[in-house]
Amino acid sequence: MFLTSDGHFLHLWRSDGERGDLCPIAIAFIHKGLMIKEGLWLANCNQFIDWSTSVKHHDVIIIGAGAAGLMCAATAGYRGRDVLVLDNAKQAGRKILISGGGRCNFTNLKVEPANFICSNPHFVKSALARYPSQQFIELVERHGIEYHERDHGQLFCNDSAKEIVTMLLTECEWAGVRIKLRTDILAVKKTEVGRFELNTSNGELSCDSLVVATGGLSMPKLGATPYGYQLAEQFGLKVLPTHAGLVPFTWHSEDKIRFEPLSGIAVPSRITAKDGTSFSEALLFTHRGLSGPAILQISNYWKAGETIEINLLPNMDLAQTLEQQLAVHPKQSLRNTLSQWLPKRLVEVLFDEALLNKALNQLVHAERAKLVDDLHRWTVLMNGTEGYRTAEVTLGGVDTHELSSKTMEASKVPGLYFIGEVMDVSGWLGGFNFQWSWASGVAAGQVV
Numbered sequence: 001m002f003l004t005s006d007g008h009f010l011h012l013w014r015s016d017g018e019r020g021d022l023c024p025i026a027i028a029f030i031h032k033g034l035m036i037k038e039g040l041w042l043a044n045c046n047q048f049i050d051w052s053t054s055v056k057h058h059d060v061i062i063i064g065a066g067a068a069g070l071m072c073a074a075t076a077g078y079r080g081r082d083v084l085v086l087d088n089a090k091q092a093g094r095k096i097l098i099s100g101g102g103r104c105n106f107t108n109l110k111v112e113p114a115n116f117i118c119s120n121p122h123f124v125k126s127a128l129a130r131y132p133s134q135q136f137i138e139l140v141e142r143h144g145i146e147y148h149e150r151d152h153g154q155l156f157c158n159d160s161a162k163e164i165v166t167m168l169l170t171e172c173e174w175a176g177v178r179i180k181l182r183t184d185i186l187a188v189k190k191t192e193v194g195r196f197e198l199n200t201s202n203g204e205l206s207c208d209s210l211v212v213a214t215g216g217l218s219m220p221k222l223g224a225t226p227y228g229y230q231l232a233e234q235f236g237l238k239v240l241p242t243h244a245g246l247v248p249f250t251w252h253s254e255d256k257i258r259f260e261p262l263s264g265i266a267v268p269s270r271i272t273a274k275d276g277t278s279f280s281e282a283l284l285f286t287h288r289g290l291s292g293p294a295i296l297q298i299s300n301y302w303k304a305g306e307t308i309e310i311n312l313l314p315n316m317d318l319a320q321t322l323e324q325q326l327a328v329h330p331k332q333s334l335r336n337t338l339s340q341w342l343p344k345r346l347v348e349v350l351f352d353e354a355l356l357n358k359a360l361n362q363l364v365h366a367e368r369a370k371l372v373d374d375l376h377r378w379t380v381l382m383n384g385t386e387g388y389r390t391a392e393v394t395l396g397g398v399d400t401h402e403l404s405s406k407t408m409e410a411s412k413v414p415g416l417y418f419i420g421e422v423m424d425v426s427g428w429l430g431g432f433n434f435q436w437s438w439a440s441g442v443a444a445g446q447v448v
Contacts, residue, residue, distance in 0.1 A: 055197070055204045056203070056204075056205050056206070057205070057206045058083065058084045058205065058206070058207045058208075059076075059081040060073075060076050060081050060082070060083045060207055060211065061084050061085075061086060061198065061205060061207040061209075061211070062084070062211040062213055063087075063185060063210070063211065063212050063213060063214055063227075063228070063231075064085075064212070064213030064215060064228075065086075065089065065092035065093065065179055066093060066094075066215055066437070067093065067096055067168075067437035067438070068213040068215075068419040068420025068421070068436075068437035068440055068441040069085055069087075069213030069419070069420070069441065070085065070092065070168040070169070070441070071437060071438050071445065072211055072213060072419055072441035072444050072445040072448070073085050073175070073179075074168065074171035074175045074177060075175075075441065075444075075445025075446060076175075076444075076446075077172065077177040078175045079445075079446070081448065083176070083177045083178070084177075084178050084180060084207070085177060085179040086185065086200065087179070087180075087182075087183065088183060088184050088223060088225075089181060089182070089223050090181060090182060091181070092165065092168075092179060092181065093164070093168060093169075094223070095222055096161055096164055096165050097161050097162060097165060098161070098219075098222075099161055099434070100156050102161055103159075103160065104156065104157050104160075104161030104163075105150075105155065105156050105430060106136065106140065106155055106164055106431060106434050107133040107136050107431045107434055107435045107438070108133060108152070108153045108155065108430050108431035108432055109133060109155065110152070110153040111128060111133045111435050113125050113128060115427055115428045115430075115432045116436065117245075117300055117426045119240060119400065119401070119424055120400040120424075123400040123403075124405075124436065124439075125405070126405045127405065127440050127442070128439050130439070130442070130443065131438060131443070132439075136435065136438045137155070139167070139171075140164075140167065143163075143167045145159075145163045145164070146158040153430070153431075154430045180202060182201075182202075183202045184200060184201040185198060185199075185200055185227065186200060190413070190416075191206075194414065196208075196209075196416070210415060211408075211418075211419060211444055211448060212231055212416070212417065212422055213418075213441070214227050214228030214231075215228070215394075215420060215422060216393060216394025216422060217244075217391075218244060218245075218391040218392060218421075219388070219389070219390075219391070219392075220389065221389075228397075228398070228418070229242070229398065232398045235413045235416060236412055236413070237398055237402045237410055237412065237413070238398075238399040238401070238402055239396075239397065240397060240398075240424050241396050242394050242395060242397055243394075243395050244386070244387050244388050244391035244394065244395070245393040245394060245395040245426050246296040246297070246299060246300060246391060246426075247296065247385040247386055247390060247392070248290065248299075248390060249290045249299065249302075249308075249382040249384070249385055250288050250289040250382065250384050250386060251288065251290075251383055252382075252383040253383075255383075256288070258349060259349060261349065262285035262343075262345055262346055263285055263286055263287040265343050265346055266282050266285075266292060267282070267312060267342065267343065268281075268282060269281070269282065269292075269310055269312055270294070271283065271298045271308055271309070271310050271311070272308065272310075273298050273301040273302055273308060274303070274306045275301055279293070279294045279297040280314055281293035281297065282294060283295060283310065288386065289382065289383070289386075290380075290382070293429055296392065297429050302382075302385075304384060307381045308379075308380055308382065309377050310380060311375075311376050311378075312342060312346075312375045312378060313375050316341065318372045318376060319368070322337070322368055322371075322372070325360060326360045326361060329360065330359065331359045331360070331361065332360055333358065333359055334351075334355060334356050334357075334358050334359075334363065334371075335348070338351075338356075350375075350378075355367065393421060393426045393433055394426070396424055397421070397422055397423050397425075398422055398423040398424060400423055400425065403423065407443060407446075408423075408443050408444040409444070417444045419437070419440040419441050419443070419444050420441065421433065421436075421437070425440075
């Protein structure tokens with residue numbers, strides 16, 4: 001480091017020939033009893049000069065210390081890149097910590113491109129193929145994390161989601177990545193020489209590659225903001241409209257009064273959206289509306305004002321079964337018959353008392369036909385969803401037509417990358433969104 005003066009300031013010249021920030025002579029006047037003079041070569045200047053006011057340069061800066069950001073950071077760090085991760089939170093990986101009921105559904109054994117919603121349906125194929133779920137599973141196993149499989153290929157930690165966060169932070173540490181929390185990004189610009197300059201609450205920074213891993217708008221209590229979308233728009237990238245995904249539905253006021261007593265009841269179901277998409281999983285009645293895996297899944301395909309169709313007996317041909325019951329128990333009440341397969345409280349809310357009190361042999365054909373239709377094709381008009389407050393993902397985001405499917409780099413802005421939930425890619429319930437975070441993070445980390 002070499003110092004020169006213009007009479008008011010010391011100019012800080014780096015050994016690579018670039019001039020650093022101006023620093024008042026008073027700041028660097030005497031330190032550790034040493035006089036710093038103009039023209040002095042400083043071999044070990046960091047030992048006695050505070051450089052906190054100067055611009056710090058990094059190869060890569062990643063905005064967001066979540067799943068995608070940490071995965072990208074470790075991948076780039078292992079390539080020898082100087083990586084800094086910034087986040088406004090007090091803790092890294094907060095969404096990971098609460099996921100899967102605190103056990104983190106970290107991936108799925110059956111990941112396919114069809115498990116993702118994206119306006120550019122072929123976009124996800126490259127990253128998912130190059131970093132399949134098996135590779136993340138191998139990483140988990142190398143760190144000694146025990147896990148188990150649940151329905152539909154979902155993998156969860158045996159112990160705690162904290163193990164996944166610890167694993168990612170350990171990988172970042174081994175890769176030489178630095179993480180700076182409680183840091184707000186105040187402004188970002190790109191210089192004429194192609195670098196990005198960031199003005200943050202902890203000083204000014206610059207980098208060659210800027211990766212945006214800010215996530216979506218879901219769960220605002222964890223600090224979710226629209227900053228990633230705003231940054232994309234600042235650089236001229238298209239952002240598609242966003243809305244809550246994997247989210248419970250809410251009742252209209254009159255339906256809420258009717259169905260609120262069913263809160264806590266869960267039943268198997270098959271739910272179908274207007275576009276024909278259907279999911280066969282559990283349905284849960286809540287005091288606000290409908291939830292459970294089947295509802296969360298179908299919410300990604302539902303549009304305001306549309307009805308959903310619910311099959312409350314998905315594993316049964318009710319018409320045929322009623323005929324069999326009629327032959328064996330003709331005098332059995334409809335209430336007792338239906339209560340063999342559905343919770344009694346649900347049966348009593350769905351059907352009139354007079355109908356339920358009838359014996360099977362008293363039901364006319366039209367009544368049986370309507371009963372079958374009501375239980376196999378219950379059509380419901382929901383009021384809306386619980387919104388971002390409880391949503392697990394955000395649908396929409398940075399238009400993937402603006403990005404490279406191989407690297408996640410913005411085609412209009414070299415050096416700018418978007419990964420994870422901030423882009424218009426949303427997965428099904430069951431570990432798919434985490435797998436997209438891992439895969440997109442690796443894709444960018446391999447090239448930044």
